[in-house]
Amino acid sequence: MAEGIVAVTEQRDGTFRKVSYEVASEGRRLADALGTTLTAVVMGSGVDPLAAEIQQYGPDRVLALDHPELADYRVEAYTEALAQALAGDPPALILIGATVQGKDLAARFAARRDAGLAMDCTAIELRDGAFVFTRPMFGGKILAEVTIPEAPRIAAVRPNVLRIERRPAQAAVAKPALALQGIPTAVVEKRMDTSGRIELTEADIIVSGGRGTGGNFAPLEELAAALGAAVGASRSAVDEGWRKHADQVGQTGKVVSPTLYVACGISGAIQHLAGMSSSKVIVAINKDPDAPIFAKADYGVVGDIFQILPKVTEAVKALKG
Amino acid sequence: MNIVVLVKQVPDTESLVQIAADGVSIRKDDVKWIMNPYDELAVEEALRIREAKGGGVTVVSCGGPKAQETLRTALAMGADKAVHIQDPAAEGADALGTARILAAALKAMPFDLILCGQRGVDEDNVQVGPAVAERLGIPHLSFVIKVELLDGRVRGHRVVEGGTVVVEAPLPALLTTQRGLNDPRYASLPGIMKAKKKPLEVKSLADLGVDPATVGAAGRKVVVRALKLPPARQAVRMIGGETPEAVAAELVRVLHEEAKLI
Ligand SMILES: Cc1cc2nc3c(=O)[nH]c(=O)nc-3n(C[C@H](O)[C@H](O)[C@H](O)COP(=O)(O)OP(=O)(O)OC[C@H]3O[C@@H](n4cnc5c(N)ncnc54)[C@H](O)[C@@H]3O)c2cc1C
Numbered sequence: 001m002a003e004g005i006v007a008v009t010e011q012r013d014g015t016f017r018k019v020s021y022e023v024a025s026e027g028r029r030l031a032d033a034l035g036t037t038l039t040a041v042v043m044g045s046g047v048d049p050l051a052a053e054i055q056q057y058g059p060d061r062v063l064a065l066d067h068p069e070l071a072d073y074r075v076e077a078y079t080e081a082l083a084q085a086l087a088g089d090p091p092a093l094i095l096i097g098a099t100v101q102g103k104d105l106a107a108r109f110a111a112r113r114d115a116g117l118a119m120d121c122t123a124i125e126l127r128d129g130a131f132v133f134t135r136p137m138f139g140g141k142i143l144a145e146v147t148i149p150e151a152p153r154i155a156a157v158r159p160n161v162l163r164i165e166r167r168p169a170q171a172a173v174a175k176p177a178l179a180l181q182g183i184p185t186a187v188v189e190k191r192m193d194t195s196g197r198i199e200l201t202e203a204d205i206i207v208s209g210g211r212g213t214g215g216n217f218a219p220l221e222e223l224a225a226a227l228g229a230a231v232g233a234s235r236s237a238v239d240e241g242w243r244k245h246a247d248q249v250g251q252t253g254k255v256v257s258p259t260l261y262v263a264c265g266i267s268g269a270i271q272h273l274a275g276m277s278s279s280k281v282i283v284a285i286n287k288d289p290d291a292p293i294f295a296k297a298d299y300g301v302v303g304d305i306f307q308i309l310p311k312v313t314e315a316v317k318a319l320k321g
Numbered sequence: 322m323n324i325v326v327l328v329k330q331v332p333d334t335e336s337l338v339q340i341a342a343d344g345v346s347i348r349k350d351d352v353k354w355i356m357n358p359y360d361e362l363a364v365e366e367a368l369r370i371r372e373a374k375g376g377g378v379t380v381v382s383c384g385g386p387k388a389q390e391t392l393r394t395a396l397a398m399g400a401d402k403a404v405h406i407q408d409p410a411a412e413g414a415d416a417l418g419t420a421r422i423l424a425a426a427l428k429a430m431p432f433d434l435i436l437c438g439q440r441g442v443d444e445d446n447v448q449v450g451p452a453v454a455e456r457l458g459i460p461h462l463s464f465v466i467k468v469e470l471l472d473g474r475v476r477g478h479r480v481v482e483g484g485t486v487v488v489e490a491p492l493p494a495l496l497t498t499q500r501g502l503n504d505p506r507y508a509s510l511p512g513i514m515k516a517k518k519k520p521l522e523v524k525s526l527a528d529l530g531v532d533p534a535t536v537g538a539a540g541r542k543v544v545v546r547a548l549k550l551p552p553a554r555q556a557v558r559m560i561g562g563e564t565p566e567a568v569a570a571e572l573v574r575v576l577h578e579e580a581k582l583i
């Protein structure tokens with residue numbers, strides 16, 4: 001097998017996305033298991049602080065791809081930079097976070113290198129010296145175990161699944177020269193939510209509401225605030241115009257993997273389950289004792305969310321003092 | 322404006338997915354097939370662009386004989402013509418193999434804009450669109466919820482975590498769709514009647530000049546070793562109580578003391 005593990009991190013406006021620590025930590029574990037080295041890749045413009053920060057997660061080497069053309073993510077520029085930096089002998093495995101950006105970059109880069117790509121993996125194992133990637137398919141109804149016989153191999157890993165482990169290291173930072181001319185696309189506008197809301201795909205806890213909210217998400221927002229949680233929604237709640245598309249969890253929405261998912265007034269349609277069944281613990285609150293969500297939940301409460309949720313919020317506040 | 326839409330037939334999201342006897346594929350009998358929901362968005366957007374700017378919409382699918390149903394559905398929605406790439410040697414292709422085939426088909430037709438889904442809700446690969454764009458050497462914008470056509474350029478409003486980024490690319494370009502882009506129309510009865518007479522061309526790998534060894538099961542870079550069902554959750558534990566306060570207290574207690582989550 002070719003040498004070395006490469007973990008491609010992701011940053012926006014100078015801050016790492018959480019998945020960066022996840023890919024670096026997983027890369028360290030796999031490199032140790034194989035007795036090989038870990039290279040962390042940092043991409044952007046002016047990335048010195050990030051190249052320093054990522055050393056907390058144990059890379060042997062940091063590859064800083066620093067170029068004005070990489071200031072904002074554009075797939076052509078990022079693909080080209082990665083291709084230049086990783087030209088030559090392919091590593092044993094390239095890890096990348098399966099975020100919106102990571103999926104986009106992984107797909108284009110894989111095509112550039114004609115490399116096998118296991119998209120949105122939830123586990124990577126070494127069996128008899130070969131990587132076995134587990135990836136949900138059919139909205140999580142099936143788990144596929146796949147291998148990629150030949151390098152280059154790319155695994156895009158689902159955010160919020162792999163364990164973060166700090167391993168402070170003193171790694172050499174290399175800054176290769178990059179030639180990035182003629183990038184055809186341009187970012188003309190960025191409209192970012194600056195309210196400091198927690199991103200669903202990175203949240204540890206999600207309180208999610210469906211048609212049963214009748215459009216009143218206030219009790220859910222209050223519980224979420226008490227728990228430090230993000231607020232999600234079913235497609236019905238989005239279709240009704242109660243919540244934004246970006247809040248939708250499910251097969252045609254976001255796939256989330258929090259440690260705790262609280263489904264409030266959500267029936268548990270198969271397309272909703274597709275987006276949240278990899279949550280560690282699921283709590284369902286629904287007034288219908290026969291709601292299908294209870295078959296997928298760990299804890300269930302039969303009752304009216306408008307009566308239960310305010311009391312849960314009070315109890316959480318009391319607990320947290 | 323020549324618009325090409327890539328459409329894929331996938332199992333209905335409601336359907337039970339069963340593992341076949343070989344352990345590495347799914348059972349195809351008994352499955353209800355539909356057009357991939359993200360591809361419906363792509364067809365709808367293409368029709369709207371044609372309605373506004375003129376031009377033609379061609380739908381392309383690679384798949385077995387049944388895939389023609391999906392192409393007919395797209396024609397019934399209003400697409401002008403269809404190309405069906407059907408070849409036993411293409412079966413079992415992974416995302417890269419599929420992209421190689423589709424790119425070869427696209428090289429043989431005029432296009433200004435290619436639209437496709439962000440992912441097929443079958444294997445959830447999220448790969449074919451960007452891979453087709455790469456093989457054609459054109460830019461792509463993925464996960465778009467709004468498309469604006471300017472003179473010779475396209476603007477895609479891309480949804481990213483926590484916001485929207487507007488990116489501009491020169492044509493020809495490829496876009497992948499995200500929910501929120503539009504509400505796809507249904508095929509009307511007159512549409513379905515008309516679709517029967519619209520041109521549907523069937524092509525083989527040889528017609529496209531694709532070497533069968535580089536695609537299909539033979540050309541896979543990603544090999545499926547086993548398909549499994551996700552581990553079953555433990556039976557649900559119902560939390561009861563006399564009053565909402567009691568229920569809430571018990572729920573918070575188990576989440577704190579037993580599950581150690583809060
Ligand atoms: C191709 C396709 C893709 C789809 N993608 C998605 C997707 O990504 N995400 C998604 O969520 N759905 C998706 N759907 C829709 C899905 O099939 C369901 O229609 C949807 O999830 C139902 O939403 P809901 O549970 O909020 O509403 P309902 O099914 O109407 O359920 C509402 C629930 O609230 C309960 N309730 C009502 N009032 C109260 C109260 N006061 N207190 C407690 N409980 C109460 C009711 O008992 C009921 O169980 C998709 C469908 C298709 C066909």
Ligand SMILES: Nc1ncnc2c1ncn2[C@@H]1O[C@H](COP(=O)(O)O)[C@@H](O)[C@H]1O
Nearest residue numbers: 327382383437438440441446447448449
């Ligand atoms: N066999 C196929 N024929 C036509 N289009 C396809 C095919 N496979 C994938 N696509 C297109 O690529 C998109 C992404 O698919 P995937 O990468 O398989 O998740 C789909 O939404 C389709 O638009």
